[in-house]
Structure formats: structure tokens, C-alpha cells
Amino acid sequence: MLWNLPFIAVVVITMIGLVTILLKKNLIKVMLGINILQSAANLFLISLGYREGGIAPIFTLAPSTHMVLPTPQALCLTSIVIGLATSALMLSFAVIIHKKYGTVDLDKIRRLQG
């Protein structure tokens, strides 16, 4: 059961993220919800790579050859970088919307419809 704890955490964080983006009407909070979802995805990738007793895959003076595959960490790093770019772009959009519309309320950002 304890083994599954990270995955349970992934599900819980995903749910928190989804509820945030669905229930919050503030653009900034929706963006925070997306960041929470991204953290859930990163946690998922990292948990997949965990092996009990595995060591970092550095062969110089390695105490044993029971090593973990570095791929999930690499994926996670890439995903964090992408998440950073996503947040930066979204927040810059929010700044422009706040400047032009005078609000970040999603109920009022509705000039395109029909």
C-alpha cells in the first residue's frame, strides 16, 4: 500500500488541479490550476522511475551496478522547462488582458462568442 502512495498523491493532485481550473473564474487561478496539473504529471514521471535501492547511473567508482534508468528524470526536467515556458507565456497574456480589458474574470473575457 505504501508503495502506491506517490501514485495516490498523483491522483489527488490531478483532481485538485482539475477542480481548480473548472471552478475558479479568475484567469490567474486557472493558470495556477494548470501548474498544479503539471506538477502532478512530473510527480507521476518521477515515481515511475523509482527503484528501491537503485543508485544514480554514474559508473565511475560505482558501489554496485544496481542502477536506475535516468530517462524519467530527463523527461521530468524537460517537462519542467516546458511548464516554465507555458506559465511565462500564459502570464504575459494575462498581463495584456488585464491592461486592455481591465479584468481577469473569465465571465468578462467573452468578446469572442457565437
Place this chain on the structure above:
Amino acid sequence: MIPDFIWTNAPALLVAIPLLGAFLCPIIGKISPRARNVWVGGIMLVTAIVALILAYRVFTDGTVLYTFGAAVPGLSIPLDSGGIPIRIIFTVDAMSAFMDIICAIVGFSAILYSLASESRNSGLEMYYTLFLLMVAGVFGMVSTGDFFNFFVFLEILSMASAGIIAYRVDGGVAVEAAIKYFVLSSVGAIFVLFAIGIYYGQYDALNMAMIAYRMQGSSLDMIALVMLVAALAMKCGAVPMHFWTPDAYSMAPSSATAFLVVASQASLYGLFRVLFTFYNLTLNAVTVGWIIIILGILSMVVGVTMAIPQKDVKRLMAYHAVSQTGYMLLGIGVGLAVLGNQPLMESFGYMAMNGGVFHILNHALYKGLLFLTAGAIFYRIGTRNLNKMGGLGHNMKWTMVFFIIGALAIAGIPPLNGFASKLMIYESVFIFNPILAIIAMVVSILTLASFVKVFHSIFMGPKLPEYAEVKEAPLPMLLGMGILASLAVIFGLFPDIVVTTLVSPAVHALTDQAAYIASVLGGA
């Protein structure tokens, strides 16, 4: 004739050249606008030529592998890895090459067009940087053989697209469209990442061929399938997840909108790749096939009916783009629903898929052309509101001719290219289920009705006093439109040669999962 260096490294150059061009663009823009235009046009021309060379190589020699970091590009499995492809591989099979051709043609026309159409705006270095990043993203998405790499290019593409949608801020409205597009595609991309995690957890592989080879069809795989189908169908604009499409397409600059069509189709390619290459027979083909068919039918009907009352010409065309995507989903869905039943596949399944895939090419040509003509009109009269237009046919004759070609092609009027692919879809779908074929035909008639309205209100009628001084669009814009229009006519006049040389190999590359796996893993 072709230098050996380009011949061997074509798949890598396909992404490397536009990336280099994109990031050097702001520096070259400091020299002079003319140097920047020459640079951007040259980069896109070289990329398009490399894409066509690669496509030629794929259609003559079969699937091309490019393993990054390997001693020989074709060496997909390192000798000491125990039969697992650990490196990032570009696997360009016939379907990828087909998408490469589309991207090359539309990308080049749109860049050529944008040299004139965007010339009055400021900050153009950034515009072209984003545009070339989109080109790199599409080429990467359709060429890659590594699923995490696919995700990375998906994100590059959606970030560049969001930036380019917001480029003309337009009192904040364009930024609103970009936010809607970008929030949706970020959420979609996170679910794609979850699906990648599920595959990696189960199969210890990110390589598409390896995932396909080890695919079990377990319940976790089904969850990954649902995540991928929903995310990629949303990104290609299938109803009822199409709401971002009219917003984004109508607010983006026209040359970028023409390329956004290709960007959506890259997601469509991803959807087909997941369904056919990853799962193929391990999924419940009838259920998933019908889900795709229902999405397609909904897209067709809702798209076209929402298009008719629109007043903004680009918004109207965007709804038609949704509607036409429905045809592709319908054709492919019918093929998927009978997958595994060889007699039915032979009798109409392959034909439906040929029609659907051929329609991707045709749609990119005529819808790109229509968006470009709408942009030319906007460039000259400064409004997109159909109620304010009229009588432009007197002054913009070439634009009118190109618009007629595009409008007749999208409505499926012979002898233009839209007719050939729609005929293939109608006839094969009619054998599968007559009602679906009838709905498709009614949608086609409504499309024609809608474009009669657009044509009448833009070009027909007496010369209006406020537009008496309107001139024809500048030459680069006409050239960009002319390339797409002439290809639409040529593909309409010789559909058989296109189907046998390009479309049919692409469809067989999709359905033949074993060949895809064998091309990467050897005779496994």
C-alpha cells in the same frame, strides 16, 4: 545531383533549418527589413526543398530512419543495448512524408504571402520567429518516432501558435483568443504527458515502434488511449471541443491562419498514428471507430450550420475548417471500424481511408487558399465584416478567381480537388452506412450555400462608393495564393496519380503496424 549530406541528414535538417532560421531572425532583422525578408523566405524555401527531397526518398526507398547520435543514421538499435532503441529516432514513413509535403507547400505559400501582407506591422522579427517555430514544430511532430519527442514538438507548436494568434493584439481580443487556445492545449498536452507516463511505466519504452511492439491492450492502455484521443481530437478541432477554433483562426493574422490549419492537421496525424500504429488490432476497433465517426459527423454538421449565420468572414471559414475536419475523421473512422476484417477493408475500408487522407491534403490547399484570400481582402479594405463588403470583384479580379477556386473546391464541385476526395468518402461510406454518406452530402451542399453567400457579399454587386479606390492585392500575396490555387486545380485534374503515388502508400503505412515496427526494430 542532390548533395550526399542533405540526402542522408534530411530528417534532422527538416527541424534544424527552421529552428536556426527562427532564432537568427531577430538578429538579421536588425540589419534591414529586406535582409530579414530574404532570410525568412530563403530558410522556408530550403526547408521546403529538403522536405520534398525527404518525401521523394521515402516514396522511392521506403521508410527513412534517422537516429540522433548514432554512428550511422539507420542504426536504430545500439549493439550493446539488448535490442532496445534507446536513442531519439526520427521515423519518416509514407504517412509522415505525406504530411511533410503538405507542410512544405502551405508553409512556403504562407511565408511568401506574409512578406507583403504583414509588411505594415511592427515587430515582424518576432512574427517570423514564431512562424518558423511553428514550421519546425509541425515537421518535428509528423517526423518523430519517439513519443516523448512528439510531446515536446506538440508543446513547441502550441506555444508558437499561441504567440502568433496573439500577435495582432487588436485591443486585447486576439490575446483572448490566444488564451483560450493555449489554456486548452496546455491541459491537453498534460494529458498526453500522462499517457506517455503510462506507456513508459508499462513498457519501459518511449520509442513508438517499441511501444507498438509491446502493446498489450490492458486497461491502463485504454485509459492512455482515451487521454490521447480526447487531447488530439480537441487539438484538431473536433466538435464538441471545437470552441477554440473559430476564436483562434479568426483572430490570427491570415498568413498564420493558413498555417494553423496545417498545425491542426499535425494533431490529426498524431491521432491517426496513435490509433493505427500503437493499438491497431489490440483496441476494440468497432467502438473506437464509431467514436471517431460520431466526432466526425458532429463536426461536419455543427461546423457547417454554425458557419452559415456568421458575419466575420474568417470566423465563417474557421467553422468550415471544423466541418471539413469532420470528413477526414469520418473517412478514417470508417476505416478503423472495419479494421481487421480483410474482405470489408478491401471492399471499402481502404477507399474510405484513402478519401480521408487525400482530404487532408486537399483541405490544407483550399482552406489555406481561402484564408489567404480573406486576408487579401482584409489587407485592402480593413474589415472582416461581411455586411460591410460588396462589389470588390470589380477591382480585385485575381483574388476573386482564387476565391472561386477555393470555394468550389471546398464545396466539392468537379473538377477541383475537393470533389475527388469527397467522392471517395461518399462512395465507400455509403456501403458502410448509407445515412452517414447522406449526411456528408447534405453538409457539402450547405457548404456550397454558405460560400455562395460569401462570394455574393464580397465580390458581387455594383462597385460601392467607399471601395472605389481599392486596388488588387500585392504580387507576393497573389503568388502565395496562386501556388495553392494551381495545386488545387492540378490535384483535381489528376486525382488518380496523387492517390496511387502519395495517398495509398500513406494509408498502407498507417494500417500496416508490423511494417512500422519492423522498420525500426529490424525483423522483430
Place this chain on the structure above:
Amino acid sequence: MANLFQTLVTGAGFWNPLAWLLGIVVALIIAYLLWTRGEEGWKKGTPQTEPFLSGNKEPGKDEVHIRAGNLYWGYLEALKGYYDRIVPLHTGDLTDYLLWYLSVMVVILVLVVIYA
């Protein structure tokens, strides 16, 4: 290049654009021949060229032009029930967009599980 003019076989039917084009060209030639046999009888500069036989004045250019908003009024009126339901769905609200996306994902999941 022999197969350049080949017919596209579409399962139940076939499609040869060049043969179709030939037919259209023949039909256009016949139409042109019929047209040339017509009578060129109107005189310039007389009331014959005025738009209204009744002698009413011709209204201004922008008054006679039928704008896009006037087209398909009857079609939209006939399908009012459908359009009154479908247009309000396009609310422009980002929350609704996300809700549609996630609910379609759930529906697909349910369908895949039921018919597994």
C-alpha cells in the same frame, strides 16, 4: 506518364476529370454557338438601357447591393429551433470550453469501458 490520364476508381464508381472537362467544353461550345445566333437589337443611349421599364429612378449603388446579413433569412428562420439551441452553446467562456473537453474525455472513457 501513361497513367497520368487514368481514371480514379472509387470502389462503386469512377471519376475521370479530363473526360468530364471534355464534356463541359463541348457543352460550352454548343452554348456559345446558340448565343451567337441571338439578335443584337438594343440601342445605346435610349430608354432601353435604363434598369426600370416603369421609368423609376435608379437608386444609389449602395442601396441596391444586397448585404450578407440579408441572405438566408428564411433558412435561419426555418431552423430557428435548432439555432436557438446551438448558438448559445458557444458562450466564449473558457470554463465551458474546458468543461466540454473534460466531459468528452469522460464520455469516451465510459464508451470504451462499456464496449470493452
